[in-house]
Amino acid sequence: MFDVLIVGGGPIGLATACYLAEAGLSAVVAEPRTGPIDKACGEGLMPPAVAALRALGVDPVGRRLRGIRYCDPTHSVDAEFRSGPGRGVRRTVLHAALAERAEAVGVELVPKRITEFSQSAACVQADGLTARFLVAADGLHSPIRRACNLDPASAAPSASVSLSASASASAVPAPARPARYGLRRHFQTAPWTDFVEVHWSRASEAYVTPVDDGLVGVAILGPAGATFDERLAAFPALRERLAGAEGAGPVRGAGPLRQAVRRRVAPGGRVLLVGDASGYVDALTGEGISVGLAQARALAVCLAAGRPAEYERRWHRVSRRSNLLTAALLAARRNPVLGPRIVPAAGALPAVFGGAVRLITG
Numbered sequence: 001m002f003d004v005l006i007v008g009g010g011p012i013g014l015a016t017a018c019y020l021a022e023a024g025l026s027a028v029v030a031e032p033r034t035g036p037i038d039k040a041c042g043e044g045l046m047p048p049a050v051a052a053l054r055a056l057g058v059d060p061v062g063r064r065l066r067g068i069r070y071c072d073p074t075h076s077v078d079a080e081f082r083s084g085p086g087r088g089v090r091r092t093v094l095h096a097a098l099a100e101r102a103e104a105v106g107v108e109l110v111p112k113r114i115t116e117f118s119q120s121a122a123c124v125q126a127d128g129l130t131a132r133f134l135v136a137a138d139g140l141h142s143p144i145r146r147a148c149n150l151d152p153a154s155a156a157p158s159a160s161v162s163l164s165a166s167a168s169a170s171a172v173p174a175p176a177r178p179a180r181y182g183l184r185r186h187f188q189t190a191p192w193t194d195f196v197e198v199h200w201s202r203a204s205e206a207y208v209t210p211v212d213d214g215l216v217g218v219a220i221l222g223p224a225g226a227t228f229d230e231r232l233a234a235f236p237a238l239r240e241r242l243a244g245a246e247g248a249g250p251v252r253g254a255g256p257l258r259q260a261v262r263r264r265v266a267p268g269g270r271v272l273l274v275g276d277a278s279g280y281v282d283a284l285t286g287e288g289i290s291v292g293l294a295q296a297r298a299l300a301v302c303l304a305a306g307r308p309a310e311y312e313r314r315w316h317r318v319s320r321r322s323n324l325l326t327a328a329l330l331a332a333r334r335n336p337v338l339g340p341r342i343v344p345a346a347g348a349l350p351a352v353f354g355g356a357v358r359l360i361t362g
Contacts, residue, residue, distance in 0.1 A: 001123060002028045004303060005131035007114045007144055010037055011091075012275030012292040013137030014098040014107075018056050019300035021105040028129060029102065032113035036092035036099070040184040040252035042219045042286050044196045044209040045087045045094075046361045049290040052297070053097075057104075060097040062089035063210040068286075068357050069195040072343040073237065077350055078195060079357035086196070086361070088211040094289075114144070119270040133303060134271045140259050142277035148266040150273065177334065181255030182283055183228045184219040189245035191216050196286065200343050201234035205284070205333075208238065215248060221283055224255070257282050264315045269308050274299050278315060281326040284333070285360050294318035325359060 004020050006013045009031025017027040031037075044065060045053070053059065065086035069078045103109065110129070117126035117134060124134040136144035145151065191210030199206040204222025211217050218238070220231040228251045232239050261279035265272050273279075275292040298314040332338040346353035 002026045002108075002129065002131040004028075004133045004135055005030060005124065005126060005129050006135045006137055007126070008136065008138035008142075008275075008277070009033070009099070009109065010039070010137065010139065010275070011094055011098050011289060012296055013135075014095070014102045015053075015056065015058075015293055016135055016137055016274055016296040016299060017102050017107040018058075018098070018105055019297050020303065021102075021107055022056075023300050023304035025300070025304060026106075028108040028110060028131070030110050030112040030114050030127070030129065032111055034111055036095040038092050038249075038252060040182050040219065040254040041091055041288065042184070042196070042207045042209055042283060043088055043091055043094075043211050043217045044207070044286050045089055046287060046290045047081050047084045047086050048361065049293060050087050051084065052290070052293040056101065056293075058097050058101045060087070060089045060094050062087040062093065063191060063212065064088075064194060065196055065209075066194045067196075069193065069197045070200065070343045070346050070353070071197055071237070072200045075343045075347045077343065077347040077353055079350070079354040081361050082358055083361060088196070088209045088217070090211045090215075090217075093211075117144075117147075117271075119268050121268075124270045132270070133308065135299065136271065136273045136277045137275050138277050140254065140257070140276045140280060142273065144271065145261065145273055145277050148271055150262050150266060152260050152262055178223050179256030179258065180221055180282060181224050181253060182219055182221050182257065183231060183251055183253045184217060185228055185251045186211070186248040187216050187218060187242050187245040188214055188248045189216055189242065190214055192241065199235045199238050202340070204231055204234055206232070206235050206238055207286070216242075216245075218242070219283075221257070227251075264312050265309060272299060272303075272308060272311055279319075281323050282330050284329055285322065285326050287322045287326070287360060291319055291322045321359070325356075 003025035004027045006029045009029045020027040067080035114126045197208040207219040209217045259280040264278045274295050302311040
C-alpha cells in the first residue's frame with residue numbers, strides 16, 4: 001500500500017509527489033498520458049516559482065524574464081522583479097524536468113486513468129491501487145472533485161464513487177458573469193523582450209512570453225466564441241509584430257477558468273485537492289504555478305504530520321493573497337469605467353504598479 005495516490009501527472013501533481021517523497025512518504029502518480037504533457041498556459045514562471053522549483057531540485061531550461069510590461073494602444077509601463085528573475089519555460093520542458101525529478105526521488109509513475117475509487121476509514125482504493133490518501137491534481141475540470149461533490153450546490157458523496165459520465169456532470173450553478181477562456185499559440189520568432197508583455201484590449205488580454213531563443217508564446221484570455229486569429233485581431237500592434245512569424249504547433253485552449261470549490265478535503269479526510277483542481281479564480285496575474293507549488297508543499301506537510309484536515313486552513317493561507325489580488329484586478333477589468341484605465345493608471349503611477357507586481361511576485 002502506498003501512502004499517497006496522486007491522480008494527475010501534470011506539473012503540480014508531480015511536484016506534490018516530490019514534496020511527499022522528501023517528507024518520507026511513498027507516492028504513486030496515475031496519469032494515462034505518456035511523455036511531456038502540453039497545456040494552454042502563459043508559460044511564465046514568476047520568481048517564487050523559479051525559487052520553489054530550484055529548492056525542489058528542478059531547474060528547467062528557459063528564457064530569463066526581467067519583469068512585467070502592461071501595454072495598450074497608447075501606453076506602456078514596465079515593472080521589474082525585485083526578488084530575482086522569472087523564467088519563460090515551455091510547458092513540456094517544465095513537465096519533463098519535474099517527471100525526471102519525481103523518478104529520481106522514488107516516485108512511481110503508472111500510465112493509468114482512474115475511473116473509480118472507494119474510501120474507507122483506513123484507505124482509498126482505485127483501479128487496483130491502494131493508498132492511505134488520494135490527492136486529486138487532475139486540473140480545472142477535476143473528475144475526482146466532481147465525483148466527491150465538492151463543486152457548489154452538490155450533494156453529499158457516497159463511500160464508493162464512480163467517475164462515470166453522470167458523476168462527472170454534477171450540477172454546477174451557472175456563473176454570474178461571462179466565463180473566461182484561454183487560447184495559446186507559439187510563434188517561431190526571435191523574442192523582442194525579456195519582459196512578460198500583457199497587452200490589453202477592450203475585452204481580452206494577450207500574454208507574450210519568450211520561452212526559447214527562437215520561440216514566443218502568446219496566450220489570449222477573454223470570453224468564449226472567437227478563434228485565436230480573431231482574438232489576436234484585437235491587438236493590432238502585437239499582430240503586426242508577429243506578421244510573417246510562422247505558427248509553431250496547434251492552438252490550445254482551456255476554460256472556463258473560474259472554478260469554485262466548496263472545500264479542499266473531502267468528507268472522510270482521505271481525498272484532498274491541489275492545484276487547479278482545488279479551485280481557481282483566473283490566469284490574469286500569472287501566478288498559477290507559484291500558488292500550485294505552495295499548495296503542494298502545504299499538502300505534503302499536513303500529510304507527513306498526520307493532520308490532513310489542517311490542509312484546508314493551510315491551503316487558504318498560501319492561496320488567499322493571490323486569489324484576492326486576482327479577483328480585485330478582474331473586478332476592475334470588468335468595470336466599464338475602471339477597465340480601460342488600468343494601463344493608463346499603471347503608467348501614471350509606476351510606483352504603485354511596481355508595488356502591485358512585487359505583491360504578486362514576492
